[in-house]
Amino acid sequence: MNKIIYMDNAATTATRPEVTDVMLPYFTEQFGNPSSIHKVGRDARRAVENARRQVAAAIGAEAREIYFTAGGSESDNWAIRCAAMANVKKGKHIITSSIEHHAVLHTCEYMEKLGWCVTYLPVDEYGILSPADVKNAICDDTVLITIMAANNEIGTLEPIREIGMIAKEAGILFHTDAVQAVGAIPVDVNDWNVDMLSLSGHKFHGPKGIGALYIRKGVKIENLILGGAQERGLRGGTENLPAIVGLGKAIELAVSELPQYTEKMEHLRDRLIDGILSQIPQVRLNGHQTKRLPGNVNVAVRYIEGEALLMRLDLLGIEGSSGSACTSGSLDPSHVLLAIGLPHEIAHGSLRLSLSMENTEAEVDTVIRELKGVVEGLRAMSPLAMNA
Amino acid sequence: MYSEKVMEHFENPRNVGELADASGTGTVGNAKCGDIMKMDIQVEDDVITDVKFKTFGCCAAIATSSMATEMVKGKTVKEALELTNTAVAEALDGLPPVKMHCSLLAEQAIHAAVEDYQKKHQ
Numbered sequence: 001m002n003k004i005i006y007m008d009n010a011a012t013t014a015t016r017p018e019v020t021d022v023m024l025p026y027f028t029e030q031f032g033n034p035s036s037i038h039k040v041g042r043d044a045r046r047a048v049e050n051a052r053r054q055v056a057a058a059i060g061a062e063a064r065e066i067y068f069t070a071g072g073s074e075s076d077n078w079a080i081r082c083a084a085m086a087n088v089k090k091g092k093h094i095i096t097s098s099i100e101h102h103a104v105l106h107t108c109e110y111m112e113k114l115g116w117c118v119t120y121l122p123v124d125e126y127g128i129l130s131p132a133d134v135k136n137a138i139c140d141d142t143v144l145i146t147i148m149a150a151n152n153e154i155g156t157l158e159p160i161r162e163i164g165m166i167a168k169e170a171g172i173l174f175h176t177d178a179v180q181a182v183g184a185i186p187v188d189v190n191d192w193n194v195d196m197l198s199l200s201g202h203k204f205h206g207p208k209g210i211g212a213l214y215i216r217k218g219v220k221i222e223n224l225i226l227g228g229a230q231e232r233g234l235r236g237g238t239e240n241l242p243a244i245v246g247l248g249k250a251i252e253l254a255v256s257e258l259p260q261y262t263e264k265m266e267h268l269r270d271r272l273i274d275g276i277l278s279q280i281p282q283v284r285l286n287g288h289q290t291k292r293l294p295g296n297v298n299v300a301v302r303y304i305e306g307e308a309l310l311m312r313l314d315l316l317g318i319e320g321s322s323g324s325a326c327t328s329g330s331l332d333p334s335h336v337l338l339a340i341g342l343p344h345e346i347a348h349g350s351l352r353l354s355l356s357m358e359n360t361e362a363e364v365d366t367v368i369r370e371l372k373g374v375v376e377g378l379r380a381m382s383p384l385a386m387n388a
Numbered sequence: 389m390y391s392e393k394v395m396e397h398f399e400n401p402r403n404v405g406e407l408a409d410a411s412g413t414g415t416v417g418n419a420k421c422g423d424i425m426k427m428d429i430q431v432e433d434d435v436i437t438d439v440k441f442k443t444f445g446c447c448a449a450i451a452t453s454s455m456a457t458e459m460v461k462g463k464t465v466k467e468a469l470e471l472t473n474t475a476v477a478e479a480l481d482g483l484p485p486v487k488m489h490c491s492l493l494a495e496q497a498i499h500a501a502v503e504d505y506q507k508k509h510q
Binding site (some may be wrong): 343348380385 | 394398401404415419421422423424425426428442443444445446447448449456
């Protein structure tokens, strides 16, 4: 097989060597439990608190507002479930969107089972939520608004700042799932007026299994894990020391390199989009042309199915992902693609290519060329393409 | 998740295409679900002498279409009607459980083509 061209960075990224370098000592010689009071423990504590400062600085927060978790899904679960429960006296209504990650959607569905009312706001054809819709959905008993900063499939950037203003004026807690946004676009919790924010290390070249929840000071939230004083008593359990150190380093690197990242990603992204749309007929871009993550490309390829497309690309050493039902393990294609109004048969043929700094122009050009061939091959086999 | 045989048929599917004067044609599935299979058969003296398929679907849908065409080529019409989805799946060294419906579509497509032939030639 040729050298692998990895364009599935929205799924996960490679951990950077600079990150693994700082992590390694914390498995061996600096293995201490941050809760121990001896020197080995104190050294570990120092490393955890240093990482907390690194994460806080990256999103404009204070260190004591950062709580380490096992990743984005845990942060989303915690923010929604535990902030809602802690504020149940105010009411039982949550506002979210129809294109959230399942960590948010399934938690909201769970809250419905507990007797909560959830409003799932629609999005437009680009996946953009209207702040006016958020405002109109607010009732007296609304406790929480949870809207993602950037969509994981189609890369759409949501008007978080505007929604944050609305939430602040109405005095309603506002959580954002910023798992795809952190490390990809500027994030500032005060500029955005968010009360809680989820992030995940492995989306920006940090290790897997580590993330954080930003909780603005003063926000009432229930404990996630009982049984320890860790994370200000809200999430018990010995800290994942090496991963926390890695998360701190990765987020610091990502944010310091954001200008170069943005420039390179937007260039490669637009080259890939233009190449695909100009060279392959009957393909449409999913999501917005400019209001999208710098490294996200998502296209719908008519008359072919996404899993077959992915596997043919995989045979050529090109790694992407799809919103087809076959790759989701369900009968329906991606809820995001359906929410932007794609018919089922077109949603089945979606392809997401998500870039990183490792990708090159030459790789982009190879992908365009190989994709063209794969699409032609599969269309020659498709009974739907006869009249194309 | 897929057997080597599934991948081999997916990579090099047999009998792709259409027959200009097919004795029978069967189309099953629908685009909404992400799977459509169309089978054309050529029948001479009750024997399937040629078969071609076109499929819109995942790896498993393409591989099962390809395998099913190989399994019925040279067989009598009666034998083709006895083709089962489990036989197709077994011939591919198995399919992941969530993909078994693909083999069912392949069985149904072959049966539909044979029934179309029978209807025309009764």
